[in-house]
Amino acid sequence: xxxxxxxxxxxxxxxxxxxxxxxxxxxxxxxxxxxxxxxxxxxxxxxxxxxxxxxxxxxxxxxxxxxxxxxxxxxxxxxxxxxxxxxxxxxxxxxxxxxxxxxxxxxxxxxxxxxxxxxxxxxxxxxxxxxxxxxxxxxxxxxxxxxxxxxxxxxxxxxxxxxxxxxxxxxxxxxxxxxxxxxxxxxxxxxxxxxxxxxxxxxxxxxxxxxxxxxxxxxxxxxxxxxxxxxxxxxxxxxxxxxxxxxxxxxxxxxxxxxxxxxxxxxxxxxxxxxxxxxxxxxxxxxxxxxxxxxxxxxxxx
Numbered sequence: 540x541x542x543x544x545x546x547x548x549x550x551x552x553x554x555x556x557x558x559x560x561x562x563x564x565x566x567x568x569x570x571x572x573x574x575x576x577x578x579x580x581x582x583x584x585x586x587x588x589x590x591x592x593x594x595x596x597x598x599x600x601x602x603x604x605x606x607x608x609x610x611x612x613x614x615x616x617x618x619x620x621x622x623x624x625x626x627x628x629x630x631x632x633x634x635x636x637x638x639x640x641x642x643x644x645x646x647x648x649x650x651x652x653x654x655x656x657x658x659x660x661x662x663x664x665x666x667x668x669x670x671x672x673x674x675x676x677x678x679x680x681x682x683x684x685x686x687x688x689x690x691x692x693x694x695x696x697x698x699x700x701x702x703x704x705x706x707x708x709x710x711x712x713x714x715x716x717x718x719x720x721x722x723x724x725x726x727x728x729x730x731x732x733x734x735x736x737x738x739x740x741x742x743x744x745x746x747x748x749x750x751x752x753x754x755x756x757x758x759x760x761x762x763x764x765x766x767x768x769x770x771x772x773x774x775x776x777x778x779x780x781x782x783x784x785x786x787x788x789x790x791x792x793x794x795x796x797x798x799x800x801x802x803x804x805x806x807x808x809x810x811x812x813x814x815x816x817x818x819x820x821x822x823x824x825x826x827x828x829x830x831x832x833x834x835x836x837x838x839x840x841x
Contacts (some may be wrong), residue, residue, distance in 0.1 A: 554609030555672025573599035595626030613774035633770035
C-alpha cells in the first residue's frame with residue numbers, strides 16, 4: 540500500500556518541512572494541514588506548507604490515510620482527541636515526537652482501535668514556527684519508527700517507504716530503547732546546553748555583554764542548541780523523565796570523575812577521555828551525520 544493523502548497537524552519546523560517535502564518528492568500525494576494558532580495557519584497558507592489548510596482539526600484529517608501529529612509531546616493526546624471525529628478508521632496515525640513511550644500511551648488512550656505507528660525523524664534546527672520549514676530537512680537523516688507488536692505489516696512498510704521517499708534512512712526499534720538512545724544523544728546534550736548558557740548568563744563576575752562578545756566556538760554552539768523551542772523541550776523532559784534521569788546520573792558520575800582528575804592534576808585520565816571522545820567525533824563524520832569542514836562549514840555557507 541501507499542499513502543494518497545497526508546494530513547499534518549502542527550505546522551512548525553517539522554510539520555511544515557513534511558508538507559514541503561511531500562510536495563517536492565511525492566507530488567501526486569494530497570496534503571492537508573492544521574495548526575491551533577490562527578496566525579500560523581495564515582502563514583502556512585502563504586507559504587503553501589500544504590495544499591489545503593483547514594480551520595478545524597477534524598476537517599484537516601478527513602479522507603487522509605496518513606495523519607502525522609507534529610505537536611509537542613505533551614499535547615499529543617489532546618491533538619489526537621481533536622482529530623478523532625474526522626479520522627478514517629483505516630488511517631495510520633503517526634507523529635514526530637522525540638519521546639516514544641509516552642506518545643504511544645497517549646495516542647492509544649485517545650484513539651482506541653486506530654492504527655498508531657509512532658515515529659521520530661531525527662532532524663531539526665534551533666528554529667521553530669511556520670517559516671522555519673524546508674523540503675530537504677530530512678535528507679540523509681534518520682527516522683526511527685517504533686511500532687507495537689500488533690502493527691499491520693503493510694501499514695508499517697508504507698510508513699517506512701514514506702519516510703524514505705522524503706530522504707530519510709529508516710530504523711525500526713522498540714519505544715523503550717528509542718527513549719534511552721535519544722536521552723544520550725539528544726536530550727541530555729540539550730539539558731546541558733540550556734544549563735551552561737543559563738549559568739553564563741547569571742554570572743555576577745562576568746557581564747552578559749562579555750559573555751556574548753567573547754563567546755568562543757564551544758559556547759556559541761551551546762547557544763545554538765539552547766535556542767531551541769522551550770515548549771517542545773519542556774515536554775520532552777517531562778515525558779522522557781526516567782530515561783533522562785538515568786542518563787543524567789551516569790553523566791554526573793563521569794563529570795565528577797573529570798572534576799577529580801582536574802583537582803588532582805591527573806593529565807593521563809583527561810588525555811584518555813579526550814582521545815576517546817575525539818574518535819567518536821570522527822565516526823560521526825564518517826557516517827555522514829555532520830560536516831568535517833572547519834567551523835562545520837559555516838563560513839562556506841555564509
